[in-house]
Amino acid sequence: MPNIIHITKSDDLSISNNQLVMIDEDNNDEKNKISLNDISAIVIENCYCKISAILQLRLVENNIPIIICNEKHQPEIHSLGLFNHFQVTLRINEQIEWEKEKKEKLWSRIVENKIENQRALLEYLEKSEISIERLKTYKENLQKDDVSAEHQEAIASRIYFQELYSNSFKRFDEDGVNSALNYGYMILRAIISSKIVAKGFHPSLGLHHKSQFNAYNFSDDIIEVFRPMVDYLVYMYKDILNEVKLSKEIRQKILLVAQQKVLFNNKKYDFFQAVDYYLDSIRNYFVKDEEVIIPTLSVMDYEY
Template sequence: MSYRQIYIRKAEKLSLRHHSLIIKKESEEIAIPLEDIASLLLEDHQTVITAALLAALSDYYITLIICDEKHLPITQTLPMNMHYKQLKVFYDQLGVKKPFNSQLWNRLIHYKISNQKAVVDSTVKNEDASVKLKQCIKDLQSGDKTNREAIAAKIFFEAMYGNVFSRKRKSEDAVNAALNYGYSIVAGQVTRVLTMYGFNTNIGIHHESMNNSFNLSYDFVEPYRPVVDLYVYKHLNELDYPLPIAIRKELIELLQFKVKMNKKFYNLQFAIEETVKSYIKCLENDDSSLLCLPELTIDENQEDDSIEL
């Protein structure tokens, strides 16, 4: 099973040879078996990529993420027709009724706020914020009709970064840049797994923007966001804008962060796959309680399976 995230900061050429990624850097060539790679993040706009490699990346379900001039993820490549029952999965998605989606969304937000509370309890230890987040969980209604998610987010970010902090998707401050970078990496992995199992990411559970091709991806990102939040808070003193190389690399490595799910521990990338597989069971059995979601664990001993080149 693929497990490595390849971060390429500078390279002359990326090509394919004998089912391996070939990275040419000056007079050096590095070969990495494609079967080991889960994702490939490229920052260098001067790097040449061969068409043969792009096709092979699709065959091996490897997501390619390309960054802009500010080193922020901006483009992701996805294979077409990856699943042998793709049309059936598509019809299953279309057939989901709104009340069922409301139950799923309620479960996603329950875990998101619970994980936000875990971050607050393990870092800033703000008792008032912790109590309020716990109350948000208790007040959750089907489909989050009273918008507890937004209320919890306000409580959470104020507790973590102060009253003056404003959460923005496009911002040139270091904290927002780090959050956006980390969320994009997690969303890329979610999208990769969803498409691998035949899902159309346009069709969301709660997100339904006509201008968003990744509505479903951002539904499933929600309970995983606090992993990024935890990292960013712990590295506040190291943040800068544009983001330093070391920070970008470590945000990619968060896919190896361990979370708890069904009394077992999984690296984030495998936990996401368990979530998607459980979503299939939810649809097949019309039972939202089958959706497996992560519980955030605070552990300093996290392994690193990324490669920087």
């Protein structure tokens, strides 16, 4: 199972014999040693934590993202290696040349899969049958173009979020639920970005997302089908989140999202593996004209 290291104190982080060494700053004692082979990501939530340059280098070499949060505990910075793939120039040039029509068709497939994952979650939670059927209808009404997909996705998401949290819920309001969603999405986005770079792609060159102000357009395309993983965990704690901001305990729970199982080609993989296979499938779709395999989610397999 992926192991995400959560740093909440002002520890000193270094490396020795390919092991992460955590030193308690208060008494200068070693708290723990963990092999880099057993680490999937490091989340640092204390701005006074110190991390050695050699540790950062080794983490990047091993495609282990370092995610640094701001004072409000929202992910702000994450590490990306510049040359983590031996064919980086070839793959970025391929990415630039991906056909527009194929990108639009793939985006429609991604939205279709996302809506289906949302519908399945509402069904699992025994939410309104009317809302569940409406999501099914929006998915079936998708056409193979960007405009249709964006329109159907927006309507489906509004129904989905209000059914999941409350009729008054609005995405991007400043409240506990939105803070938790943002935290979870940003953690997944950072992990996905590191995987994109490891595959030789550039995270800014998106399929559908194209903003000149967004350095992670491709990451935002990839994350779409995985968002309900975060949504479900936040749903489980929504009554607490309506009253308080993100506690350390809640943040630790949210990190469990990246440790869940995902279905890819009818087999179960952890999230990290599923992203790897998903990116390989996308490249094969554009380069070899193969059918894209898009991950699906299975709520029953989650361990929260």
